[in-house]
Every structure is written in structure tokens, then in C-alpha cells.
Amino acid sequence: MTASPFFDAPTPRTGKFLRGLDIVCGCGLVLLLGLGIHALAQTGQLRGELWAPFLEPALWRLIGRGFAATLRALIACTLLSFVAGLLLAALGSAGPRWLRTPLRLWVELFRAIPSLLILLFVFFTYAEAFNRIGVTLANGLGDTAAMVLGLDQLQTLGPLIVALTLYHGALCAEIIRAGLNAIPRGQMQAARALGMTSSQAVRLILLPQALHHMRPALLAEAVRIAKATALGYAIGYQELLRTGQIISTAFHNVIAVSLVMMLIYGCLCGALSWLASSLARTTPGGRLGSAS
Amino acid sequence: MQLLIASLAEIAAGFRLTLLLFLASACLALVAGTALAIASLLPVGILRRLAAGYVAVMCNTPVVLVFFLITFGFPQLGLRLSFFVYATLALALYEASYICESLRSGFNTIAPGQSQAARSLGMDAITMLRTVLLPQAVANAIPAIGNNLISLAKATALAGSFGVVEATAQLHRLTIDNPGEVFTLFAGIASGYVVLNLAIAALMHCVESRMAFTR
Numbered sequence: 001m002t003a004s005p006f007f008d009a010p011t012p013r014t015g016k017f018l019r020g021l022d023i024v025c026g027c028g029l030v031l032l033l034g035l036g037i038h039a040l041a042q043t044g045q046l047r048g049e050l051w052a053p054f055l056e057p058a059l060w061r062l063i064g065r066g067f068a069a070t071l072r073a074l075i076a077c078t079l080l081s082f083v084a085g086l087l088l089a090a091l092g093s094a095g096p097r098w099l100r101t102p103l104r105l106w107v108e109l110f111r112a113i114p115s116l117l118i119l120l121f122v123f124f125t126y127a128e129a130f131n132r133i134g135v136t137l138a139n140g141l142g143d144t145a146a147m148v149l150g151l152d153q154l155q156t157l158g159p160l161i162v163a164l165t166l167y168h169g170a171l172c173a174e175i176i177r178a179g180l181n182a183i184p185r186g187q188m189q190a191a192r193a194l195g196m197t198s199s200q201a202v203r204l205i206l207l208p209q210a211l212h213h214m215r216p217a218l219l220a221e222a223v224r225i226a227k228a229t230a231l232g233y234a235i236g237y238q239e240l241l242r243t244g245q246i247i248s249t250a251f252h253n254v255i256a257v258s259l260v261m262m263l264i265y266g267c268l269c270g271a272l273s274w275l276a277s278s279l280a281r282t283t284p285g286g287r288l289g290s291a292s
Numbered sequence: 293m294q295l296l297i298a299s300l301a302e303i304a305a306g307f308r309l310t311l312l313l314f315l316a317s318a319c320l321a322l323v324a325g326t327a328l329a330i331a332s333l334l335p336v337g338i339l340r341r342l343a344a345g346y347v348a349v350m351c352n353t354p355v356v357l358v359f360f361l362i363t364f365g366f367p368q369l370g371l372r373l374s375f376f377v378y379a380t381l382a383l384a385l386y387e388a389s390y391i392c393e394s395l396r397s398g399f400n401t402i403a404p405g406q407s408q409a410a411r412s413l414g415m416d417a418i419t420m421l422r423t424v425l426l427p428q429a430v431a432n433a434i435p436a437i438g439n440n441l442i443s444l445a446k447a448t449a450l451a452g453s454f455g456v457v458e459a460t461a462q463l464h465r466l467t468i469d470n471p472g473e474v475f476t477l478f479a480g481i482a483s484g485y486v487v488l489n490l491a492i493a494a495l496m497h498c499v500e501s502r503m504a505f506t507r
Contacts, residue, residue: 022336117463269353
């Protein structure tokens with residue numbers, strides 16, 4: 001048991017009391033878990049035939065395809081959102097003056113709308129266009145490339161990428177802008193004193209530092225994007241969750257499927273979160289841009 | 293524009309549900325999040341681990357999956373409730389973990405001298421938590437909680453895919469009747485969300501200045 005920062009080291013009597021409390025809570029937890037498992041068993045959720053499908057390799061091939069579709073959306077959305085965020089933040093703070101207010105408004109607007117609403121709008125408006133692009137590209141690139149890029153599903157993948165880039169690009173822009181604002185003003189002043197223009201100073205001096213310090217926050221945004229790819233469910237993009245839904249309709253095992261999906265998403269997001277927090281530990285804290 | 297005026301009743305009904313969903317799940321999430329944050333601070337090992345585990349699981353699960361599990365899983369367990377209740381539960385369970393994290397960082401910014409002073413004044417743990425730590429933690433965490441609530445308001449849109457006919461589901465319905473006017477409908481409903489989020493931000497700003505204290 002680690003010490004809580006808000007409590008003194010317990011006296012022997014309190015220590016005994018706390019240990020007792022620990023055991024009582026533990027027993028309560030075990031009881032609760034038992035009740036939960038009992039409820040699952042009572043309603044027949046632990047029957048073998050609901051879980052047996054997960055022993056079939058064919059089912060895991062299906063899940064693998066869903067996972068690949070999720071990864072495809074994740075990679076495309078993350079890259080595009082970072083680029084969009086970079087452009088919005090850089091142009092918003094060092095671009096032409098007439099462009100700055102519209103860009104701020106753009107960021108504020110897309111931060112205030114649910115990403116699902118954006119997704120539905122893009123899907124209703126451009127699904128056909130994306131479908132045509134997918135067919136054209138698939139004819140041009142050949143079957144292997146079409147399968148790797150998921151061109152057969154571009155009708156739903158395209159709107160998902162566009163919508164998530166609009167939404168998360170605005171969020172990334174805010175992260176990078178916060179990073180730029182956190183850099184001491186002396187950096188900009190020194191760059192200007194050396195004769196750089198302000199756009200040169202932002203590009204060569206401020207942005208590299210801001211990006212370095214905001215790596216953990218940007219990775220945390222990648223975790224949010226990974227979770228947001230599950231929105232593809234709503235428009236029928238056959239990613240992980242949609243695959244799970246198809247499996248659960250076939251075998252009537254919603255709870256089993258949900259638990260397996262939670263495990264897979266947990267591993268994916270957990271790996272990204274772990275990377276983010278280990279980066280946060282190795283990124284020096286304290287004043288940004290100060291000699292250390 | 294004429295379409296927006298003609299379908300004002302539907303859109304308003306959608307936003308009424310969005311607002312109700314937001315209020316219900318926000319209340320539940322605030323209570324559950326505070327309980328989780330306190331559990332994660334108590335010197336009782338098992339409660340801390342339980343709270344940390346819950347937060348870790350929820351922060352790494354897509355909210356759509358939580359909706360999926362509750363909306364389709366609960367009926368299998370014999371819990372037949374309305375779609376609105378399912379959606380409220382899903383949103384509250386999901387957002388509680390984020391509110392817990394915000395409150396925990398609010399607790400972490402309290403100077404250690406505060407609890408030492410409270411202890412040396414002879415306060416017991418509960419009095420200290422209630423009168424010294426919690427008020428400061430909440431005041432510190434208000435901006436972060438405001439962001440959580442805005443995320444929650446946006447997440448209510450998902451309920452539209454799980455049986456609740458709120459504002460985003462109205463976009464879906466109205467588009468089927470008027471396929472040519474998606475943009476008008478989108479602009480109308482999006483501005484509704486912008487107003488809702490601005491209202492939440494203004495409210496949180498108000499609360500923040502109310503709760504501000506001098507250090």
C-alpha cells in the first residue's frame with residue numbers, strides 16, 4: 001500500500017483499522033464480482049456456444065480484417081490531423097494577418113460540433129463521390145494496393161477520414177498553438193534580432209521546440225483518434241466494432257463480443273497511452289526553451 | 293432556410309432530448325467521478341486500485357463501444373430500460389472516468405501544507421476532505437471539468453445511433469426526407485450545438501469566478 005499524499009503515516013491503531021477496511025472492501029469486491037458472474041450465468045451468458053466461436057480461426061481472420069480497417073483509418077486520420085493542426089496553428093499565429101481570424105474561427109467552430117454530426121454530413125454529401133474515386137483508383141492501382149488501402153470501402157472510409165481530420169485537426173491545432181504560446185518570448189525576439197522574418201522564426205525556431213514539447217499531448221490525441229475511428233460504426237464502415245456487431249448478430253453473443261472488443265481496443269489504446277506517458281517522462285519539464 | 297423553419301419543431305424536439313441527455317448524464321458523471329476521485333485518494337489500497345483500474349479501462353475504450361455494450365448487452369441480462377436510460381448510463385459511466393482524472397489533478401495541485409495544517413488543527417479525515425481539500429480541488433479542477441462537460445455534450449450525439457432521437461438523429465431523419473438540403477440542415481443543427489457549448493462554457497466561467505479564492 002503506497003502512502004497517500006494527504007494522509008499522515010497511520011498510527012498502529014489506525015493502521016489496523018485501515019487494513020481491516022482494506023479486507024472488508026476486498027471481500028465486498030469479491031462478493032460483487034461473484035454476483036456479477038452469477039447474473040451472467042443466470043441469464044445464460046456464460047454458455048459455451050456463445051464463447052466457442054472465438055476458438056475458430058476463421059472468426060479471428062474476420063476480426064483481423066476489422067482491426068486492419070481500424071488501423072487504416074487510425075493511421076490516415078492521425079497523419080492528416082497532425083498536418084492540418086500544424087498548418088492551422090502555424091498560419092494562425094504567423095500567417096498573413098487577414099487569415100488569422102478566419103483560421104481561429106475555423107478551429108473554434110470544429111471544436112464545438114460533435115464529430116458524429118460532421119461525419120454524417122460528409123457521408124450524406126460525399127459518399128457517392130468517394131465511391132467513384134475508390135473505383136477509379138482501384139482500377140488504376142491494381143488489386144493488392146486496393147486491398148491494402150481499403151479502396152473497396154472508400155465510400156465509408158473517405159468520409160470517416162475527412163470528418164475526423166476536420167474535428168481532430170482543430171484539436172491538434174489547439175495543442176500546437178498552446179505549445180507555441182508556452183515558448184519564452186526571448187526565443188522569438190532573439191530570432192528577429194538575428195534578422196529572421198517572423199515566419200522564418202516560427203518555422204525554424206518556435207515550431208520545432210513546440211512540437212518536441214507537445215509530443216506527449218499529440219500522442220494522447222492519437223489515442224483519442226483511435227477511439228474515434230469506432231464512429232465508423234455509425235455509417236457502416238466495417239472496422240473493429242462493426243465487425244463485432246456482425247459477429248454478435250450471427251451468434252447472439254453481444255456481451256462476449258463486447259468484452260473481446262474492449263480487450264482489443266484496450267491493447268491498442270493502452271500501447272499508445274503507454275508510449276505517450278513514457279514520452280512525457282523523458283521530455284524535460286520546467287521552462288520551455290531554457291538551457292538545461 | 294425555409295426548410296429549417298419548416299422543420300423547427302423536429303430540430304427543437306431533438307435538442308430538447310440532447311439537453312435532457314446532457315443534464316442527466318452530467319449529474320451522474322459528476323457524482324460518480326467525484327466518488328472515484330475520492331476513492332483513488334483514500335489510504336485504502338483496494339479502493340485506489342479499483343478506481344485506477346476503472347479509469348484505465350474507460351479511458352482506453354471508445355465511447356461507441358460503451359454504448360454498444362449497454363444498449364445491446366443490458367437487454368440480454370434481463371435489464372430492459374428505455375434507450376434514453378441506456379444512453380444516459382453509457383455517457384455517465386464513460387465521462388465519470390475523465391471527471392475523476394480532472395478532479396485528481398485538481399487534488400494534486402493543492403499544496404501539501406494544507407492537509408498538514410488541517411491535521412495539526414485536529415481535523416479528522418472526513419472533515420479535512422470536506423472543508424479543506426475538496427473545495428480547493430474542485431476550484432482547481434473547474435476549467436478541466438468544463439472541458440469534460442463540453443466533450444460530454446458532444447458525445448450525446450452518439451445516442452442518435454443508439455435509438456434516442458436527439459438532434460443528430462434528426463439530421464439523419466430530415467436528410468432522408470430532403471436529400472438535397474443536407475448542408476442547410478447540418479448548418480442549422482451544428483449552430484445549435486455551438487450555442488449549447490458556448491452556454492456551457494459561459495456557465496463554467498461563471499462558476500469559476502464564483503469559486504475563485506486567493507492563495
